[in-house]
Amino acid sequence: MTKRAVLALADGTTFEGRAFGAVGETVGEVVFNTSMFGYQEILTDPSYVGQIVTMTYPEMGNVGATPEDEEAGKPHAVGMVVRALASQPSNWRATESLDAYLKRHNVAGIEGLDTRRLVRHLRTHGAQMGVISSEGLSAAALTERARSAHGMEGLDLATGVSTKTPYVFDMPSPDVFSGQSAQPLTNPRFEVVAYDYGLKKSMLHFLVDVGCRVTVVPATTTADEVLARKPHGVFLANGPGDPAAVKGADRTVAALLGKVPVFGICLGHQIMALALGGRTYKMKFGHRGGNQPVKDLTTGKVEITAQNHGFAVDDASLKGKAVVTHINLNDGTVEGLAVPDARAFSVQYHPEASPGPHDARYLFGRFAKLMAG
Numbered sequence: 483m484t485k486r487a488v489l490a491l492a493d494g495t496t497f498e499g500r501a502f503g504a505v506g507e508t509v510g511e512v513v514f515n516t517s518m519f520g521y522q523e524i525l526t527d528p529s530y531v532g533q534i535v536t537m538t539y540p541e542m543g544n545v546g547a548t549p550e551d552e553e554a555g556k557p558h559a560v561g562m563v564v565r566a567l568a569s570q571p572s573n574w575r576a577t578e579s580l581d582a583y584l585k586r587h588n589v590a591g592i593e594g595l596d597t598r599r600l601v602r603h604l605r606t607h608g609a610q611m612g613v614i615s616s617e618g619l620s621a622a623a624l625t626e627r628a629r630s631a632h633g634m635e636g637l638d639l640a641t642g643v644s645t646k647t648p649y650v651f652d653m654p655s656p657d658v659f660s661g662q663s664a665q666p667l668t669n670p671r672f673e674v675v676a677y678d679y680g681l682k683k684s685m686l687h688f689l690v691d692v693g694c695r696v697t698v699v700p701a702t703t704t705a706d707e708v709l710a711r712k713p714h715g716v717f718l719a720n721g722p723g724d725p726a727a728v729k730g731a732d733r734t735v736a737a738l739l740g741k742v743p744v745f746g747i748c749l750g751h752q753i754m755a756l757a758l759g760g761r762t763y764k765m766k767f768g769h770r771g772g773n774q775p776v777k778d779l780t781t782g783k784v785e786i787t788a789q790n791h792g793f794a795v796d797d798a799s800l801k802g803k804a805v806v807t808h809i810n811l812n813d814g815t816v817e818g819l820a821v822p823d824a825r826a827f828s829v830q831y832h833p834e835a836s837p838g839p840h841d842a843r844y845l846f847g848r849f850a851k852l853m854a855g
């Protein structure tokens with residue numbers, strides 16, 4: 483039997499729908515993603531820790547779920563909002579339905595509400611804390627719960643989600659259609675250390691694809707420990723929460739810049755900006771989806787990019803310490819930085835996509851070229 487569920491936002495707006503996934507209650511920042519597909523990659527992206535994801539595309543669940551499409555071992559989003567949930571997946575790769583997958587991982591969802599109204603509301607009033615509940619509490623009680631929840635600003639979520647111990651990753655991207663299992667990289671051209679702030683598996687695959695053997699290390703690893711490994715390059719991964727709250731990360735990266743080539747993605751990009759003395763700020767509702775236009779100012783080319791961020795780098799705060807290499811064509815915000823003297827660069831968007839367009843994959847090659855010297 484379907485159960486009634488309510489989504490209550492901190493500003494008092496409420497939506498009624500039906501529960502799917504885990505029955506119960508969840509609290510998180512309510513954000514929206516405009517990707518039409520790839521919900522499993524989105525749900526399992528650790529950058530969504532503490533967030534309830536609303537999908538703007540109206541039907542979700544039609545390709546079910548499969549372990550192969552996970553970006554990390556489990557969903558990290560704390561809730562999901564969809565217009566219509568497909569009850570019957572149709573996909574030869576699916577091992578279970580989206581509903582069963584979220585139930586198994588204890589993630590609550592709500593469906594059957596007007597997601598267009600919700601998204602327009604978030605765009606006008608900003609992303610905010612919210613509660614999904616199927617426990618029959620009054621709307622006023624749920625609103626109060628949303629209002630008293632801690633927002634994203636000031637939250638270090640990356641340290642908690644990072645690996646506890648270092649590990650080596652040397653598997654290239656899998657070819658899902660050939661059915662053949664990929665073989666580990668035999669002759670790595672580069673040894674790379676990757677800071678895990680909440681990284682997505684596909685980033686590691688693409689690093690291996692350009693010849694890197696990757697040692698993934700905890701977010702708290704010191705610059706000296708990393709340099710002692712004598713890597714050809716250091717990679718700064720994506721991750722959840724407020725970049726300015728990640729304990730010691732700015733100082734650590736500052737100690738690495740100039741000593742070894744550095745490539746940062748999303749949270750890694752924001753931390754690189756902080757390490758250079760720049761500032762990050764919370765955006766009104768962020769960029770999440772697979773259709774964000776970005777201009778590469780070094781080539782003049784426009785890329786359609788995958789994105790997932792709620793914070794951004796303040797251009798004016800950089801004061802010439804880095805070159806702005808990419809901008810978002812929707813709102814002019816900073817999408818990429820470079821410090822040529824330090825052989826370091828970073829992007830706010832996601833060249834690994836997953837899900838999303840592949841326009842920006844060349845950036846992994848740019849990192850390899852930088853390390854080749």
Ligand SMILES: NC(=O)CC[C@H](N)C(=O)O
Pocket residue numbers: 529719720721722723724725747748749750790791792793794
């Ligand atoms: N995908 C990411 O790395 C997100 C970075 C950061 N948590 C933000 O929301 O801006």
